[in-house]
Amino acid sequence: MDIHQFFLGNAFDAYEYFGAHVTENGVVFRTLAPNAESVSLICSCNGWNPIPMERIHNGGIYEVTLPDAVPGQMYKYRIIPKNPDGDVIDHCDPYGFGMELRPHTASIIRNLSYTFHDAEWMKNRGDHYHKPVNIYEVHLGSWVTNPQNENGWYTYEEIAPKLIGYVQENGYNYIEFMPLSEHPADCSWGYQNTGFFSPTSRYGTAHQLKVLVEQCHHAGIGVIMDFVPVHFAVDGYALNHYDGSPLYEYPEKEDNYSEWGSCNFIHARGEVRSFLQSCANYWLKEFHFDGIRMDAVSRLIYWGGCESRGTNPASIHFLQRMNQGLHQLHPDAMLIAEDSTSYAGVTCPVEYGGLGFDYKWDMGWMNDTLDYFRQYPWERIHAYHKLTFSMMYYPNERYLLPLSHDENVHGKATVMQKMFGEYEKKFPQARLLYLYMIAHPGKKLLFMGSELGQLREWTEKQQQDWDILKYPIHDAFHRYMRHLGQLYLQEPALHYGDYEPDGFRWVDCHQESHCIYAIERKAHDSRLVILLHMSDAGQRDYPFTLPDCEQLIPLLHTDWEEFHGHTKKDTEPIQGDTVRGGTQFTVSLPPFSGIMFRVVPKRPK
Numbered sequence: 001m002d003i004h005q006f007f008l009g010n011a012f013d014a015y016e017y018f019g020a021h022v023t024e025n026g027v028v029f030r031t032l033a034p035n036a037e038s039v040s041l042i043c044s045c046n047g048w049n050p051i052p053m054e055r056i057h058n059g060g061i062y063e064v065t066l067p068d069a070v071p072g073q074m075y076k077y078r079i080i081p082k083n084p085d086g087d088v089i090d091h092c093d094p095y096g097f098g099m100e101l102r103p104h105t106a107s108i109i110r111n112l113s114y115t116f117h118d119a120e121w122m123k124n125r126g127d128h129y130h131k132p133v134n135i136y137e138v139h140l141g142s143w144v145t146n147p148q149n150e151n152g153w154y155t156y157e158e159i160a161p162k163l164i165g166y167v168q169e170n171g172y173n174y175i176e177f178m179p180l181s182e183h184p185a186d187c188s189w190g191y192q193n194t195g196f197f198s199p200t201s202r203y204g205t206a207h208q209l210k211v212l213v214e215q216c217h218h219a220g221i222g223v224i225m226d227f228v229p230v231h232f233a234v235d236g237y238a239l240n241h242y243d244g245s246p247l248y249e250y251p252e253k254e255d256n257y258s259e260w261g262s263c264n265f266i267h268a269r270g271e272v273r274s275f276l277q278s279c280a281n282y283w284l285k286e287f288h289f290d291g292i293r294m295d296a297v298s299r300l301i302y303w304g305g306c307e308s309r310g311t312n313p314a315s316i317h318f319l320q321r322m323n324q325g326l327h328q329l330h331p332d333a334m335l336i337a338e339d340s341t342s343y344a345g346v347t348c349p350v351e352y353g354g355l356g357f358d359y360k361w362d363m364g365w366m367n368d369t370l371d372y373f374r375q376y377p378w379e380r381i382h383a384y385h386k387l388t389f390s391m392m393y394y395p396n397e398r399y400l401l402p403l404s405h406d407e408n409v410h411g412k413a414t415v416m417q418k419m420f421g422e423y424e425k426k427f428p429q430a431r432l433l434y435l436y437m438i439a440h441p442g443k444k445l446l447f448m449g450s451e452l453g454q455l456r457e458w459t460e461k462q463q464q465d466w467d468i469l470k471y472p473i474h475d476a477f478h479r480y481m482r483h484l485g486q487l488y489l490q491e492p493a494l495h496y497g498d499y500e501p502d503g504f505r506w507v508d509c510h511q512e513s514h515c516i517y518a519i520e521r522k523a524h525d526s527r528l529v530i531l532l533h534m535s536d537a538g539q540r541d542y543p544f545t546l547p548d549c550e551q552l553i554p555l556l557h558t559d560w561e562e563f564h565g566h567t568k569k570d571t572e573p574i575q576g577d578t579v580r581g582g583t584q585f586t587v588s589l590p591p592f593s594g595i596m597f598r599v600v601p602k603r604p605k
Helices: 003-008 119-124 156-169 206-218 270-287 313-329 363-374 390-396 423-439 466-470 472-490
Strands: 019-023 026-032 036-043 054-057 061-066 074-081 089-091 134-138 174-177 195-199 222-227 291-294 334-337 359-361 399-403 443-447 504-511 516-523 526-533 539-546 551-557 577-579 582-589 593-600
Touching (some): 026 074, 036 061, 134 472, 156 206, 195 206, 195 270, 206 222, 270 291, 270 313, 313 334, 363 390, 363 423, 423 443, 423 516, 423 593, 504 539, 526 539, 526 582, 582 593
Parallel strands (some): 134 174, 134 443, 174 222, 222 291, 291 334, 359 399, 399 443
Antiparallel strands (some): 516 526, 526 593, 539 582, 551 593
């Protein structure tokens, strides 16, 4: 690491210098504490007796080497602040590669050496803009619980075959893990960190996490990591007032704390920028993650996430520099912004004035869509264009369509519960919702449990309601979601042209009184038409016209009996009538139903 570049905020390899590093001569410990009077290392290898560290740089870098220290041993830094009224606090290592299980707080020496055998995957993972990206969002501790563990957790290695097999079967090809960096409170789900470089010990070690990622790659599954560059936990043993002063956080009281009660990072400081962008690089480089999803980007764009306060130039510059550097280091990795604002250029390259992300969560699509499906069917006539509006702004960014954990917690009800009507009426509408999601341009993300038709809000305290699959209506819904996911992966028209002008076309978006939408997706010689009927009244003989079309082959009907619907399965081709402008087809649509057709082009004469 270039120390000068570190203080300027340009380092992406700070973790290779700071922290605890195993060498031939023992373990070298380094930490940054510019406002400390002195720093000592305390370690389990010597009975926790303080070992003075040497200040080796005017910027406040301290170092010591312990010849007898070995991986697995615990340690902390005892920092005496210059402020005579300041408390002496034993801190975990900001750059530590492992930590004790909560409520204990020591860092753990880890050897990061690992030989990956996923070169083929890493070589071919690029060009994701044109590939299917169907993401299964997972909270690792509550996906399924381990009866042999008192906390109910499987290790990273133990859960790998269960999770990988399930993801493959259900038509997902990416897993996004909610933050796996160390955090003290289970209820924060990892979004309030104390160990930014430490894979949480709830599920094992750094080595075990690498095994999980590698096994995903061998199975053809990409892995995305949630990353939190905005704020950190207030716990005094971690980053908060690390050297007795606000080193990582704002000194100003009004900006020191976030809306979640955590401390805001001060991105104007070079040391902080180097810390965070080195952390993002660490997960991509050392663990072979295929992407980073950055949380709460709106809080970096605007002061406190409040547009009325204006943009935050320092944080915006940090995002641009970090994304640009990460793309240079990992050109095939995905950088995804969870951003709820209308700030322009989030996915525009930095050299053209943008923020440099690959994808932006389309929160407007999510809110409009869920609001539409809450409506009484007769109100949908007036809300009809909530489902067409997204395509008005869609070309502005590269969007990803999320139905995430945020839509399944805190009194919001699960996605299934949000559907209009009583229990049985919700299922056909949910099938229709997910067909619309698959038909809409943009990569996809769905939170675990949604594919089961789960009705209970998610909590980190218990596993998914797997037992609901014993009920035929849930089992059929799960079967439908598997079929839909596999279709998405197999059909180029559903993903290749996501960000191409000719990849999407409204065949019909002016059926307000009938609540019918017709969509065409196209990629090369793959062409699909999707009909969506959002009304509770059946529609007989709905006509629509397609150019250059011989016949239609049904690939999926949301109302087929196998999915707990009422329509007998029929995949026989449908013939149309030649009319001016193409071929006219007439289809009957049951209440709350959708159909996906493959378009067979006209044969040349």
